[in-house]
Amino acid sequence: MMQRLQRRAATTESDRGAAAVEFALLLPVILVLVCAIIDFGRLFFTQIALTDAAREGVRVLALEGASGSGYTTAEAEADATTRAQDAASGVSGSVTVTPGTCTQGEAVTLTTSVSFDFITPLPDLAGFLGIDTVTGTGVMRCGG
Secondary structure (H helix, E strand, C coil), rough: HHHHHHHHHHHHHHHHHHHHHHHHHHHHHHHHHHHHHHHHHHHHHHHHHHHHHHHHHHHHHHHHCCCCCCCHHHHHHHHHHHHHHHHCCCCCCCCCCECCCCCCEEEEEEEEEEEECCCCCCCCCHHCCCCCCEEEEEEECCCC
């Protein structure tokens, strides 16, 4: 009877040690996976926010940049840039806006972009994935 209790106690202690070793081996992998999920969520949010900001800016550019609207090309581009940057206020970093030229009846394009930094603790995840800049594009026919 005494031998059975000693054997059972020894088995329980060795199981605890094995569980601790397994946890120590798997914890870094699980943390990297969680950080990667967070990073891709941030990347997806940034892409959507920049696309929405580009749509806001190109709408202003298409309506104000049309001939007969009372705005000069420079004023329309400045207003479109301001609107796009304001719409992308939730994005971390400095948003670059590149407005196109508005020609009546033609499609005008506005592009927003921002540098994206990963938080995942891997040495060169951005270089491996080829993602260092996130871009959003908006297209609309000039003149509404």
